[in-house]
Amino acid sequence: MKVSIFDVAKKSGLSVVTVSRVLNNSSSVRQKNKEKVLQAMRELDYHPNASARSLARGKTGIIGLTLTTLHDSFFDAVVNEINDRLAEHGYYLALSISKSYEDAFHRSLFQEDRVDGVILLSPFDEDEYVSELKKKQIPFIMIDNSKKNPQVTSIIVDNFRGGYEATKHLIELGHTEIAHIAGPDHFLSSRERERGFKAALEEAGLQPYCIERGTFEISTGYHITKDWIASGKLPPAVFAGDDNIALGIMDACLNEGVRIPRDISVVGFDDQILASEFRPLLTTIRQPADKIGAMGVELLLAAISNTSTRNATVQIEPELIVRESTAPPQK
CATH class of the missing domain: 1.10.260.40 (lambda repressor-like DNA-binding domains)
Incomplete structure (x- = not known):
């Protein structure tokens, strides 16, 4: 019985x-x-x-989180931190891997009676997400959003500062010819990192060696670098828009016999797992995944409990991690 x-x-x-x-x-x-x-x-x-x-x-005990991919160790670290913090408060985390808001909502995860709140991690179509979640009156926050939106609560890394510090590091080593491979322009993070790159150069009285644009993928760094080597226009230093691009640069150089950092210095962004596994170890800008995840949970739970009455944009500072892929230029 x-x-x-x-x-x-x-x-x-x-x-x-x-x-x-x-x-x-x-x-x-x-x-x-x-x-x-x-x-x-x-x-x-x-x-x-x-x-x-x-x-x-009147609660489900479930928090929904949407992201576009699991093939990113930075996202993985953020999600793990969110999951651990939510568990401390008795919540379960439900993931939706979706390229667009239509996919997420058609799967019916983000409905009023299925989740108590939603975290949007680097979302595409964020305006549509915001509109739909507000219409359904589901508490939510955004992390790494693509636009500045004072109407929602969001967490962003100071990508301008990161781009500035990465470039300043190369300048302080003595480099005067510095290239940048940026990520897609529709990402706020890409635009801000590029803006920081330009600001550091302008402050030092320098001009960009060149600016290329691609995706946040290893193939972008690899193919652009192969083209530089083939045309005899390899820059002495590069600030890559993220670690994947940086690893592509390094892979192309190693395949062509270009020595890192003797012949070229490379700085990435994110501090993904491979940054400290690939040889030479990658100098990069670390995004503090633990702080981002913890702050995300704190802000969402405040929204769920109605203890937060206004929207806020929380900006978290990144950190320069110097390893083996950067050095002064060879005379």
Whole structure:
């Protein structure tokens, strides 16, 4: 015979209301009574129905998160931090891997009765996401959004500062001819990193060696670098828009016998896992995934509990990590 909440109440000698409050982690229950209820649950081997408890609270206990890919160790680190922090608060994380908001909503994950809140991690079609979530009155935040939007709560890394520090590092080593391979222009992060690159050069009275544009993929860095080598126009230093591009640059150089950092210095962005595994070790700009994930959970839970009444853009500072892929130019 299945054990019920009434059995727990009888066994503990307390009311059903008190048992219910213990199950829902209410702070109004005295510690002594809480211990009685927990002891009765153990003795009866009682396991509360999670769905019923969620319905009783008007909550699902689930947070939805959408992102475009799992093939990114930075995103992976952010998601892991979010998952761990949510678990501390009794929430489960549900992932949606979607290239567009239509895919996400057609899968029906982000519906009023299925999630308590949503985290958008580097979303495409973010205007559509914002419109749909506001219409459904689902609390949400954005991380690494592509546009500045004062109407929503978001977390961004200071990509301008990162691009500036990466380029300044090369300048301080003595480089005067510095190229940049940027990511797609529709990403705010790409535009801000390029803006930081230009600002550091302008401050030093320098002009860009060249600016190329591609995708945040190894193939972009590889093919552009192969073209530079073939045309005899390989720059002495490069700031890559992300670590994938940087690894593509390094791969092309190693295949062509170009020595790093003797012949070319390379700086990436993100500090993905391969940055500290590939040889030579990559100098890069670290995005603090732990801070981003923790702050994301804090802001979303505040929105869910209505303790936050206004939208905010939180900017997190990146960090230059100097390794083996940069050095002063050879005379």
